Amino acid sequence: METQIDNLLKRNQLSVTGSRKKILELFLASRGALAHGDIEKKTGEKFDRVTVYRTLQVFLEKGIIHTIPTADNSIRYALCKDECSEGHHHDNHVHFICTTCGNTTCLADVTIPEVKLPVGFKATEFQMLVNGVCMECQ
Amino acid sequence: METQIDNLLKRNQLSVTGSRKKILELFLASRGALAHGDIEKKTGEKFDRVTVYRTLQVFLEKGIIHTIPTADNSIRYALCKDECSEGHHHDNHVHFICTTCGNTTCLADVTIPEVKLPVGFKATEFQMLVNGVCMECQ
DNA sequence: AAATTATTTGCAACAAAGTTGCATAGTTGC
DNA sequence: GCAACTATGCAACTTTGTTGCAAATAATTT
Ligand SMILES: [Mn+2]
Ligand SMILES: [Mn+2]
Ligand SMILES: [Zn+2]
Ligand SMILES: [Zn+2]
Numbered sequence A, B: 001m002e003t004q005i006d007n008l009l010k011r012n013q014l015s016v017t018g019s020r021k022k023i024l025e026l027f028l029a030s031r032g033a034l035a036h037g038d039i040e041k042k043t044g045e046k047f048d049r050v051t052v053y054r055t056l057q058v059f060l061e062k063g064i065i066h067t068i069p070t071a072d073n074s075i076r077y078a079l080c081k082d083e084c085s086e087g088h089h090h091d092n093h094v095h096f097i098c099t100t101c102g103n104t105t106c107l108a109d110v111t112i113p114e115v116k117l118p119v120g121f122k123a124t125e126f127q128m129l130v131n132g133v134c135m136e137c138q
Numbered sequence C: 001a002a003a004t005t006a007t008t009t010g011c012a013a014c015a016a017a018g019t020t021g022c023a024t025a026g027t028t029g030c
Numbered sequence D: 001g002c003a004a005c006t007a008t009g010c011a012a013c014t015t016t017g018t019t020g021c022a023a024a025t026a027a028t029t030t
Helices: A004-011 A018-029 A036-043 A049-062 B004-011 B018-029 B036-043 B049-062
Strands: A065-068 A076-079 A093-098 A104-111 A122-133 B065-068 B076-079 B093-098 B104-111 B122-133
Touching: A004 A018, A018 A036, A018 A049, A018 A076, A036 A049, A049 A065, A049 A076, A076 A104, B004 B018, B018 B036, B018 B049, B018 B076, B036 B049, B049 B065, B049 B076, B076 B104
Parallel strands: A093 A122, B093 B122
Antiparallel strands: A065 A076, A093 A104, A122 B122, B065 B076, B093 B104
């Protein structure tokens, strides 16, 4: 019997290894986004730091996860919901950062509004970050 | 005769020192936002790395500059236009990141559109990042 | 199922980025 | 100009990220 995780990896032409499975598990288990440091802590001594870097790198390239910019020098990563692929991501949703618990959430149902740019600027991607207090922390 | 820069510092109850003046100069001279690394390079051997860190820190606290989140672990800093103060910033404008030249621009005239959040989420701040090609790089 | 091939991992060594304590230098207010 | 205060540079350190390479593991072939 093949698990959901194994399938996800194979579908992306990735060999199925312990670290990849474990890191995907973490993403599936966590509500919000994860920083590199989070993953390192949660996988504990199981994997080398370098492996975590390389795994995230590969997942990004394959469109399995996407990045969320932050203002504190610690990129967050979250699973792509839709069918994002090698080059093309379709994560046009808003990201919410709770100032109380620190969690970053993908608001998958909140679409980023369009915005008019000054003449001369050509946009290829819009991102929206919202700071505030999340559901659990009210 | 007092310069614009000296005044800005005094108005914020900061002592007027070489590094602070130089770093403010840099911000005033540059079109876009600056990363810590940029500043370090441009100030050359004039100042210690630690001084740059501490200066940016102070400017942030005083509301002289604001941060711009990025997806590459290198926060950008830009001068606050309006009267931002100690605690309260009013930089509700869109930030544009050119994928060609790498420059980050404050689009001071482009206001961030409001967006409805799911029940339970309370927003305190909205940020918007746009990637694309800037005026000069077309 | 064993052997071959290809890929991934951990380790070591390193580079870059960021932090802290403290003596010295510089700035401010009188 | 002097005393009080504040900022700076330096050193030492931690944390974060990168690279090359040999050993381990996974996929593919026979
Ligand atoms: Mn997301
Ligand atoms: Mn700005
Ligand atoms: Zn929260
Ligand atoms: Zn440009």
